[in-house]
Amino acid sequence: MEWSARFPDARALLVSVWVSAGFAVVSLAWGLVIGSQLIVFDGLYSFAGVGLSLLAVLALRTARKGPDERYPWGREVWEPLTIVIKAVALGGLCIYALIGAIGELLRGGREVAAGWAVLYAILATGAGLVVSLYLRRRGGQGSDLVRAEAAEWMGDTLLSLGVLAGFALALVLERIGHSDAARYVDPGMVALISAAFLRVPARLLVSGLREVLTMSPEPAISEQLRSRVRDVECRYRFAESFLRTSKVGSRLDIEIDFVVDTASKAQNVREFDAVRQDLHDLLQPLGYEKSMIVSFTADRRWAL
Known part of the structure; x- marks a missing residue:
């Protein structure tokens, strides 16, 4: 009880x-x-x-x-x-x-x-x-x-x-x-x-x-995630972003890969951590437990 x-x-x-x-x-x-x-x-x-x-x-x-x-x-x-x-x-x-x-x-x-x-x-x-x-x-x-x-x-x-x-x-x-x-x-x-x-x-x-089977979540959840990731991509001027996600019970498993180039506003570890914090804050209102991995690469083949 x-x-x-x-x-x-x-x-x-x-x-x-x-x-x-x-x-x-x-x-x-x-x-x-x-x-x-x-x-x-x-x-x-x-x-x-x-x-x-x-x-x-x-x-x-x-x-x-x-x-x-x-x-x-x-x-x-x-x-x-x-x-x-x-x-x-x-x-x-x-x-x-x-x-x-x-x-x-x-x-x-x-x-x-x-x-x-x-x-x-x-x-x-x-x-x-x-x-x-x-x-x-x-x-x-x-x-x-x-x-x-x-x-x-x-x-x-x-x-x-x-x-x-x-x-x-x-x-x-x-x-x-x-x-x-x-x-x-x-x-x-x-x-x-x-x-x-x-x-x-x-x-x-x-x-x-x-x-x-860890398939992608329903379209409404996926679209909210994509929208927030695109916002961060534009804000920090990353060349590209890749989102992979699945929903398991009350948990969202999220992997986000950003492709960094010379025009990107985040170029070092501290700035990458600031990006992670922004993503955390943007995704918090979704209301799910989140397991999130955010990576950065200058070579897009590592993000595919």
Whole structure:
């Protein structure tokens, strides 16, 4: 608890863990009692979220330990690695649910107590919206793990909205005497929603793999870096500059090479250190931990 108080990101993730645990128990019990495959799927998804959220807390704690002899560049790679694991697990669950739903449809559907299902969907949608908005606010200035958690909750909220619409349709069909058609609503919604929801883990997987593979960061971050490096290049009249960067968790790895000629305003070690300080000050507002190497050469082949 003391550690989570020191790190708001961890506290936000723990809130997600506790809410997911309570939500999972209620969903599974409710779904089994009324015979809804979709609500059971919602509960299983929440149970998976509990384990993955705990893994995210552990990864965040590990990443914040910083560099040492074993991890000379830091442990931030644990953050995107956890996002990849989360994406694979949730994607697998969605595929499993999709296959099961198709089987139910082929067997003639499933009878569900639609009135109780509608009540569940209303409560689930409200709870999911509150938690996702809370995590989005925390993630705006926090780690990628919190933003990934917020995306997961928002996806779950959209799922609950789909559940609400579907069960409302089933209730109407029952009331107007089309119970046979209503039997297809529950497995039909599982198939549609699990297929649509695959977007969330797919997006998380792509973003996590980019960082695990140390690819360049998203265009918005890259452009901010290039703009600041160009400013320094012009200010000190360097012949050229070369920027290489990648984002790993909450850390930006940056290598900047300046080509120096006779017209450049920085020509010695002290002046080069002044350039480094200017770069540090310009990049500080980006809000990431930075591992930065700045080099200077009179021969551009050493910068390529």
